[in-house]
Amino acid sequence: MIRALAFFLRLGQRFHCERSAPDIMIYVLIHHEVADYTAWKAVFDSAFDWRRKNGECSYRIFRGAGNVNDLTLFFEWESLEKARAFIASEELKAKMASAGVKGPPRVDFLTEVHSVRRSAAD
Secondary structure, rough: OHHHHHHHHHHHHOOOOOOOOHOOEEEEEEEEEEOOOHHHHHHHHHHHHHHHHHHHEEEEEEEOOOOOOEEHHHHHHHOOOHHHHHHHHHHHHHHHHHEEEEEEEEEEEEEEOOOOOOOOOO
């Protein structure tokens, strides 16, 4: 019993994700269409280290179910200031143009308010 309780306490500490105000994770949601996904992805992948250096913590790529060139990108960023500076940079604009992004992207800066993850045990 005591061993099981200790396990769950350690598990709770390991997965405790609540952050204090200065540590709030910033999420960036970008939606745009590209001319060719494969060409866009090559440019996106080549900028991996550059994005990380500028504050990117992680990313996810989604494509429209009916249009493989309709992209939604979901990033975690170190801070709102770094995310805004990155999105406003001329270097990003040039990379997006060379990657075949059509028109200006829609960009939203977000913070998480509430999250629920379902499991088979629910």
